[in-house]
Amino acid sequence: MPTVPGVAKSATTHRLLFVAGMLTWAVVGFPKLVEFVRAPSRWAEPASLVWTAAFLAFGVAFWLHARDEERGRVSLLAVQAVAALAAVATGDSGLDGALFAIVSGQAPEVLSQRRALTWVGAQVVGMFTVFAVIHPVGRALVQTLIYAGFQGFTLGTALVMVREAEARRELARVHLELQATQVLLAAREREGERLRIARELHDSVGHHLTALSLNLEAAAHTARDTPSAEHLRRAREAARTLLSEVRGTVTALRDAPLPLLPSLRALAEGAPGLAVHLDVPESLSLESSEAAHSLFRCVQEVLTNTLRHAQARNLWIAMVPTEDGGVRVHARDDGRGSSEAIRPGAGLTGMSERFARLGGRVEWRAAAGRGLELEAWLPAAHGAGT
Template sequence: MFTGAQERSTAVTGYVALAAVGASAAVGGWDGPPDARTWWWLAYGVFVVAFVADDVADSGVLGPRPRWLPSRALLAVDVAAALVAWWLAPQVNWTAILFVVTAVPAALSLPPAATAGLIGVQVLAIVAGVARVGADTDEVVALGALYGAFQVFAAVVVLAGRRQAEQRAALAAAHAQLRAASALLAASSRDAERLRISRELHDVVGHGLTALALELEVAVHRVQGPAAEQVERARGIAKELLGDVRHVVGDLRGEVRGLESALREVVGRAPGLPVVLTVREEVPVSPERALVVVRCAQELLTNTLRHAGAHRFTLDVEATAAGVRLRAGDDGRGTHHLRPGNGLTGLTERVQDVGGTVRFSTAPGRGFTAELQVPA
């Protein structure tokens, strides 16, 4: 739920802390048992490897996170490695910094209660380790309180960042919904005005011209001499005007706002989320079908803004004689089990009401994809 800058800042802070621990162990003197030094470095190396693997998987540099490399599994490896390193040499006090580092990914991936429980376990490990090597009570309490406070502070900062990110995502989703509603309302108002004008032209001007043409038709048979030619020309002009009015009325009634322009107004400028929109409109789409497609695109974008933590949203729409096919996807976190909320349920009902079909697919680290077909 963090932004890219926040994620990188958190990762860089972790790397700095790990470098400080390694440098202190290498050049700051070894206070622990000599026979434990090799094992300590092994545990520290395992911690670093798991931390780096989690960061690389989160960054998406190498593509979506593999299913066999969940964040919580790597967190468990880090916690175990930190506990082993600490228990091997509690005299090396800076090893406890590893517990502070683990508090950050824990706050990112675990519920608050689980994060608090993990911090409690790590504080107890610090206290037990220091007591095992014969430290006095004051030192035991001081180290436990110090590193416990560091862990709590790190977790609170991350949780506050998560909450702010969630609020920003909710605000972005609300903004997208408002823009979509405004765009659809404007389109509806324009369509209603075009319909009103077409009716006025048909009922007032069209009927008047029809009556005029009929009167001139009668006049052609009654007028004799040079005036007959002028009346005939007037009748021809009236018929042409009547044809023009009918043509304009037909255009106004049949004019359908382009699907692509409507979609761009709804999803083209999502706050904080790049959108790749592709529309291929081989045949015009009826207003009713266009409304279904636009509403579904709006809901899928809103769902991504609220829940996915994505860096990219793609929307591909194709309108053919058979109907409209829409495919939307993001590169967000995904999930093992999709539980459609009110939004996706309403989307499914909207499509099914016009005889269409909907299919969703998602997986951890592989984002969310929706495909729907609206028949012509």
Template sequence: MRAMQIAQINHIRLMRYAGLFTYVSAGMPLLRYESLVNELIADQRPLWHLSAWVICYAAFGVVFWLLLLKLGSRRFVPLKLALLVVLVTLAVAIGWYSQSGLSAMLLVVQSMLLPWLMPLRVALICMVAQNYVLVPVFASNPGWTIGDAILQSSLYLGISALVFFTSLIAKQQGEAREEQRRLNSELRATRALLAESSRIAERLRIARELHDLVGHHLTALSLNLEVASHLVQQPAQEHVRKAQSVAKLLLGDVREVVSQMRDDDRIDLTQALNTLIEGVPQLDIRLELPPRFGVDDPHRAQVLLRCAQEIITNTVRHSGARSLWLRFEQKDGEIAIHARDDGRGSDNLRPGNGLAGMRERLAQFGGRLDITTARDRGFTLDAWLPLETTA
């Protein structure tokens, strides 16, 4: 039970609270307000330095909280990078006004954000650079040399590296967990489709058996009873004719059952598609299906499921969207898939293997694919799959 509770901890929330706790701890010296005023007077420094320190510290907390709220989101990356620059500037200002190492502590807190907002190599460079930006701040302290300032920055760089890689591991584990959930939902959706295909195949087998065996024997029985009705005398003839009527009724019932079983041989895709979207918690998927949505051909059913999987995968990995609208429509002898998201889009779309594979699957059955996207306008995809093979 305890292991299960640990596994259910939200890593992003835990990182958020840990960062806020460290930020609050870095502001503890401000509780000694009167002592700080006396120190400023003793050092012959302006009293407004203390006010500037408080303002910068509060502003750092606000900006830091805004970035934590969107931790893990792929949206508004340029704005987030600009806020990171603001954080570094505020931390350096705090170090300048406080003449202490509090700025380095705040940069340690800020280093946890870097793996979430930029590529690993760039994030490492930024972590090193922001720590050594403090060298002039440390060197401005009375009695400090440039060498002392570099050593002090190197010390805090080591602490920042620990926080940085801890945050990086948490990010990678979170992404792996989400990917595992998504793949598990795809597996369950495929299993549901296979179960539905097996059910249809079994129904067809039973229908054939009823038609070929039971129907054949009942037909033979009815013919034999017809012959017998002309050979026997009363009162046996009356019983033979009744048996003949029962045989004809049974034959009619078997044919009706066989017809019903063949009429209901469409593969229902509703359960498979609903199962598919359950494993994507970070994306709000709004699925719209026609009533009794199904197809006769299991190969076409698989193509539709794979197209839905690819649309969801691309949205999660590349779009940075919060919502995905996925609609299936069946009319005029074909099934249409309409998908759109509210992601960042792109002016220079280069289709990868996933979209190329989707286009190839549709083309095998005479289908087609249309993609529309633009920067900051999301991604729109329309696909059409004929229900019958086109010439």
């Protein structure tokens, strides 16, 4: 599947911001490191020990946060803020306040816009309080305003990036909906053409074959005990057989289910920024169009949820016949998952209701850092055939 430029750019931007944050952290610590090299005795001073511990704690917390760990992300942000305050209070290089800009750039990823603004405001107040204790009020105010400007810039940049990412996810969802609609419209067009052909066969060919069969039956009855009676009987049986085959063809055309595998492939190819790995047998067929439509909608809902919530790069979907004649769907992604129980929305609820109406069921489970896993079953009455 081709790479979507917007998504690739997002991943690249995330890596660049991580590198920029680590470089900023290293630059803040470089003067102190030079000082320790020149005067090793400074290591033993209490202020130096506190600063070193705070500096290292900030770096570790930032690195863990950048790994996109789901657990404790707000707590990691708090560790960085407290460590930055401690570094400002015990450092003397004048660069320690830059650590707050790194925290401000991460806040919109974890918090809502209002809470992120409140968080940065609290950082500014805390920074001013520390500066006011160490320096005269005027100098403390100037230093605070300088670093507040840095924080405002990184916060604004991060807010724009978060909104852009949300817009991309929403665009991906809408694109997937459009792709699914196109697939279903194409299927409806094919279904309409089949119904038209079925009606023509029934109304025209079926009518004439019925008339032919009746006339042959009358002729055979009239020509009883004549040399042509056997030929008329065979012709009548052939007409009846042909009429039965036409009726079977009409029934098959009317009841033909959705072509599942081509439809699923078309749907998977329209999922931007997500590698969808389909494992569906070529010979898989379903007994009813309603079952095929339910499975198609199931895959569509899985794709939509993965694009909107999972932050995944890969999605695996397997659809296989079961030993009892049913069909089983298994889907999982490599997204962030969730440490809390999933509360089903309208999509999952509708999927469960659709499968329950056919006698099947749907189950899902998720764990933090392990993605979402879904399993669905349809019974033999609506299941697979080959």
